[in-house]
Amino acid sequence: DAGITQSPRHKVTETGTPVTLRCHQTENHRYMYWYRQDPGHGLRLIHYSYGVKDTDKGEVSDGYSVSRSKTEDFLLTLESATSSQTSVYFCAISGSTSGAQGSPLHFGNGTRLTVT
Amino acid sequence: AQSVSQHNHHVILSEAASLELGCNYSYGGTVNLFWYVQYPGQHLQLLLKYFSGDPLVKGIKGFEAEFIKSKFSFNLRKPSVQWSDTAEYFCAGGTTYKYIFGTGTRLKVLA
Numbered sequence: 319d320a321g322i323t324q325s326p327r328h329k330v331t332e333t334g335t336p337v338t339l340r341c342h343q344t345e346n347h348r349y350m351y352w353y354r355q356d357p358g359h360g361l362r363l364i365h366y367s368y369g370v371k372d373t374d375k376g377e378v379s380d381g382y383s384v385s386r387s388k389t390e391d392f393l394l395t396l397e398s399a400t401s402s403q404t405s406v407y408f409c410a411i412s413g414s415t416s417g418a419q420g421s422p423l424h425f426g427n428g429t430r431l432t433v434t
Numbered sequence: 435a436q437s438v439s440q441h442n443h444h445v446i447l448s449e450a451a452s453l454e455l456g457c458n459y460s461y462g463g464t465v466n467l468f469w470y471v472q473y474p475g476q477h478l479q480l481l482l483k484y485f486s487g488d489p490l491v492k493g494i495k496g497f498e499a500e501f502i503k504s505k506f507s508f509n510l511r512k513p514s515v516q517w518s519d520t521a522e523y524f525c526a527g528g529t530t531y532k533y534i535f536g537t538g539t540r541l542k543v544l545a
Binding site: 351 | 440468470476477478479480483524526531532533534535536537538
């Protein structure tokens with residue numbers, strides 16, 4: 319399995335509180351992604367990064383922000399969590415060290431977030 | 435808009451039956467296509483990928499998929515399923531490094 323670590327693995331938080339999820343990779347891959355998985359919706363792209371400090375929005379970016387200050391770390395922040403953000407969040411990485419396009423995604427084990 | 439759609443949401447088969455899961459994409463130009471599998475409680479794992487070349491792609495665990503450009507399709511097939519194939523299957527596609535997933539197909543294989 320690709321060297322991807324997500325933390326925390328589980329989190330319960332209250333509506334209105336900020337939450338940060340962390341994704342750490344040891345593969346030196348250029349591209350990193352945050353997806354959320356919900357029944358009936360599959361995986362939906364929240365944000366992605368194509369390099370340090372280079373990020374862009376995905377399909378469902380409202381209410382989320384990201385940061386990538388180092389190649390190995392990609393943080394997802396919910397500024398003010400809502401119940402609709404209860405989900406399983408997956409981090410993924412892609413690409414060789416040369417930044418080749420067209421590489422498949424490799425996923426972390428996910429973070430289960432519950433917003434009460 | 436770019437999209438990936440999967441037609442079958444739930445499929446139930448008996449062991450040894452043949453499997454075909456549909457996937458259609460909507461992209462212009464060159465597209466990269468993938469099938470992933472997610473076993474209960476686990477993360478997604480890559481089954482197979484298509485970037486270019488031979489439209490018939492073979493993956494792990496006996497799965498294969500055929501890229502038909504004229505139909506914008508990338509259907510997943512397996513000649514004979516096993517109980518251990520019970521899982522959720524996702525088709526994904528994209529250009530360059532931005533990938534969109536279908537809503538998934540839950541496969542249940544009866545022993």
